[in-house]
Amino acid sequence: MTSYSTMDSPLGVLLLVADGQGRLSHVLAPNTKGQVSSxxxxxxxxxxxxxxxxxxxxxxxxxxxxxxxxPLAPVGSEFRQRVWDALDTIPYGATVTYGELTSAAGRPATSVRAVAGAVGANPLLIVRPCHRVLGANGALTGFAAGLDAKKLLLGLESRDQSLFN
Incomplete structure (x- = not known):
């Protein structure tokens, strides 16, 4: 049986979803692209x-x-699970590029687009820190909850709220 709850956050009201064993399967911000919205x-x-x-x-x-x-229970292919596990290795306050994440996930450099797709499908925003992944030149690119949310999270972790404005 799937259960849910909500909580207020600096990103707006987060939707939290758990599987029948109480393991977190989704943490979603308002208007998260490609994910459950309600x-x-x-x-x-x-x-x-x-x-x-x-x-x-x-x-x-x-x-x-x-x-x-x-306890987490995200649903995804073996490939996506590998990429999501690699997200867990990015330290708080640090960032990596999609290329670096591709390498960390044990994928060839030609898999960058597929890795980016898996990052974009991450159902556990914040908990699995996909906001810490940047474009090859360090640019803020893609975030399912929007670039303003990504800026807020990176700023929070750097303690410099103006860093990404």
């Missing part, structure tokens, strides 16, 4: 399974948490 009618609203996720996300937004420790 709860499915079959889902059960229940904040209980999300208490730890809300606590950790709140601590992250307050600058007190740098690494999430939550």
């Amino acid at each position: 709860p499915d009618p079959d889902w059960i609203e229940d904040p209980a399974p999300f208490a730890e996720a809300v606590a950790q996300l709140t601590a992250y937004f307050e600058g007190e948490l740098k690494e999430f420790d939550l």
Whole structure:
């Protein structure tokens, strides 16, 4: 049984979704491209399974948490899972290019577009830090929740809110 809850954040109201075992499957910001935008009618609203996720996300937004420790259950192909796992290796406050992430995921350099597609399909925004991935020249490119959200998250992690304005 899928459950969901919401929480306020600097990005707006986040939609949190968990599988029947209480593992987080989605963290979505408002207007996230290509992802669920509202709860499915079959889902059960229940904040209980999300208490730890809300606590950790709140601590992250307050600058007190740098690494999430939550049970996760994102659904995706083996390739996407490998790319999403590689996202977990990007340290708080750091950034990598899509090319560097491609290498970290153990993929050939010719796979950069496919890796970028997997990053764009990441259902666990913030928790799996796809916002830390930049274009080859260090430019802010693509983020399912929008570039303003990406700027906000990178600024929060750098503690320099003007860095990406």
